[in-house]
Amino acid sequence: MITGRISWLLFAFTLTLWVETGRSLELQPMGSPVADHGRNLVRDDDFSGLDLLSVESFFWGGSEKGRSALGNLTLHMPGEAESIIAMEKFQPLLESSQCTKNSMTLNFKNERSYQYGQRIWKWVNDADDRTFVLVAGHGHCGWNKHRLPFIVSNVLFSDTKNTVTVTGKASDWKTVAHTYELLVGGHPSLAKRDASPSFSLDFNHPLPLSSKSVSVGDVEFTYDCEDCGTKGEFDFEFQLKTELLIPKGVSMSLSPRGVSANFNPRLGLSANFTDKKSDERELGRIPIDGISIPGGVLDLGPEVVFSWGYELGPVVGTAGVSTGVSIGLQDAAKLAIDLTSPDVSASGWKPTVSQKPVTVDASISAGVQLNAKATVELALEALGQGFEVGVNLEPFAGAKFNVAASSAGACPEDPKKHRFGVKIAPSLGVNLNVEASTAGNEEEPILSQAIASVTMPLPSMCTGFGSGPGRPDPSKPKKKPSSESSHGVTKSSEHAPTLALSSSSSPSPSESTPPPTATSHTTTLSTTLSRSAPSSSPSVHRGTHDS
Template identity: 45%
Template sequence: MARLSQGWFSAFLPFLFFQVSLSLVFKEAPASDVVPTDLHTRAVEDLDFSILDLLSRDSFFWTGTQNGHPALANLTIDLPGDDENVVTVDRFKHLLMSVQCTDRTMTLGFKDDKAYGYIKRGWQWLNDLDPRKLVVVAGAGDCGWNPTRFPFSAATVDFDDVANTAKLHGGAIAWKDFQNYELTVGNYRPVSNPLGQRDIDKSLSLPFNLPLPFSSGKLQTPVDALDLTWFCADCGTEGSFDFGFHIETKLGIPTGASISLSPNGVKATLNPRIAIQADIGGDIDNEWEIGKIPIGGISIPGGILDVGPEITFSIGYSVGPLQGSAGITTGVTVSIPDDSELEISLISPDVSSVGWDPDLETKPVTVDARLVGEVLLYVKASIDLTAEALGQGFEAGINLKPYVGGGIMGQATSDEVCPGEGDHFGVKVYPKAGVALVADVAEADDPEDPLAEATIASVTASLPTYCAGFGGGGGSSSTGVPSSSIPVQTITPPPTPYPTPSSFLIRRAP
């Protein structure tokens, strides 16, 4: 692990809990708030009281606000059989005088004789043949004790003509008990907007604007001959990802499920200064986490949807063969175009992407002492998602991994090593900077064997060679590297090893 300075946790803790507080909890919304007027069920003035009709299909809505932008969730349930129907209290609450609920009954008292007569004729259907089922959906607080909207499944109904009441017998059920449903989460413009337009898509914002949890660290390496310390004051990420979730189930079996991601101003910056001392003849690489930060969950109460995102920062290196002692300064900023799109199909594993063509902005590489070999450092910023929708569980993650480094070659010559500097010994650096991103889909119990895989981005910047002279001849080393270890001519560097591409891993929870 990295050896981290004392007191880091106490300094970082308030920031972590601030992020936890950024949760989005959806609130119930009646259909009249989100459905255009021409699609509303007819109002009470219509003498046919169609709002009391039994339906085989109905939709339920939840809304929330995130960073000033309204978001919409829509759950549609389908009861296709002739022996099942649904009604929603929200639609005719203005006709009710009372709602009383127990574990086994729901009693609705009507103000209007005509409305009561209408439901008595229509709802008698429930008693005419056994078994039949009528699902009555009560809104939050309709029963006095229920904090969220819930469905009540009734098998029979009793009518009281004197009190104008319908007493349903059955019990509450869970939303996940429905065999046929479709859930979509997205943003929208309210009906009250003067333009009268709705803007519905399948996205919610996941923040990605975080600095690295720690700006420096001394890394514990597997050999004593390698000492590596890094400092990165302005490293981190910016922007956000639009996140969308959609699931559809038929006869209790998911037939379609997908996650979509699209960046908004997403950047990752890696501008490290690396202090390194090494005398190793082989290759060494390692990676480990340096912090997890919850970024606020997304939930629809009542067992509809829970998403628990967090950002995981990791740091990794790949070095060797390497000899010498020096400080290295370099940097890269990776920007992802806003029109990039990624969609993951979870049921029939597939990955599709459009526009993932990162832009790279690099800083020159400088080396302040003698060093020979290969050095590469990277930071990985991952959005890790756990999602449960109506009893179906999923895990997901997206990793953005910028890297910097290069091949460092020593040179000793009677001529100038670096033109115009007059030095006879120095180093030339063949820098590398870039980003790697891969998407795949895998089963939870076998993540190492992807069911589908796609390369989203793999970009390497073209950088000029850097040269640094240190004066004197090959024997004037100020770093203690024996002159015999320094080549006497310029050597074309071998290909710099790339970091293992990051992955977007979707796992279906058991």
């Protein structure tokens, strides 16, 4: 639970790069939907815009690059000694207005409107504790670039000049907004307008990964990803409700539109260890357009954060491995994050997953899993409050590789009956997760929940290496049998990918060794590695399925 006056409204798919290079759609003041439809416009005989209210709504809007967004801040003044009024509603009744930091002078066009204002506003003078908030619109004071809340504690009247002078002090939204609702996004329910604006978070980005080389102890590998990245966008909406500075409701919703991700890793691996090693590394942050409401009302700084991780082991051998996975999300999926409970409600987020072939270019015993992670992070600050929230998509692909040998052929369905082979048990899938924390407390999340997880074990495969039984490789010179080379694993340089590391040579079996009596069983080879340079590469048979 979130209790007390905590700092709580920032949303992080971490904001450093966004602050430096990201752009923000700055929403501009708009009239209320009622006023825009002509039902509450100031007329010569209508002075209701001068009434002091207990509730007032302020709207902002904007569009850029074909995307539109709306913001709605509704302020409540529930106390008997407080009220609020928007100058935008009665400004057409004024001849002029002048402001300082401590006063505001309003010159009315005629005596009737002046007398109406005098009768209503003298309420603030009848008790010492009474105040009302007068919100000046953009430019109404001449020097104010944005809407400016002004706390009025006293009013002076000049009947001869039809002038009202209010005294008090210029303030800010954070100070005057103690009880309010804030709604920001592209949903038409924001203002119930005829138009249907749409604000979305751009998710069209390539994975920022060139070839990476990693050395961890006795592990060396390179890693890259061809045509990897994300597509689509997320519709976004944010809601905040506060009573007397205490949060009563904080929520965010996301829904995908055409969201998909491709992950096609290639790995060059050279290692000899029996334990497991894992790591995750950030690849980069891509700032995307956010939203701001000037005057400290709202700052939304989204970005897409890419990272990749691996889990390896045990591994014996040197080989190149490639695979791939594609995922897609349904447009009907909906996600609602409640940050006051906290809780997550998700529907329709089970992704579609499609596989790409697993290939290996040399004999290797290994367990490999690679993952990419694309996180939509929102850094959102409203009226001085903050949270950090991230929603991530994590496709992964991997396999277990077991070296096998048989004089009858390591792979039963291999027509060439290669003596050595690698059995491959592939798997792939995707995880979708939500995390949230209060601003500045990222290490202690208030929410961490999986919204979908799909793992697809795939049919096993077997890839053959080396010459068939009883048929020595004619390209190899005959050698005396060696106990070391006859129990090694074979690496095919003919089919090795450019990423495969070659810092330590892979052993090759001696094809001149007389084959044993043909048997149908499969045995795991010894893990002893030869450090001598391999002989001419044997042929490689790919893609044969295990029986």
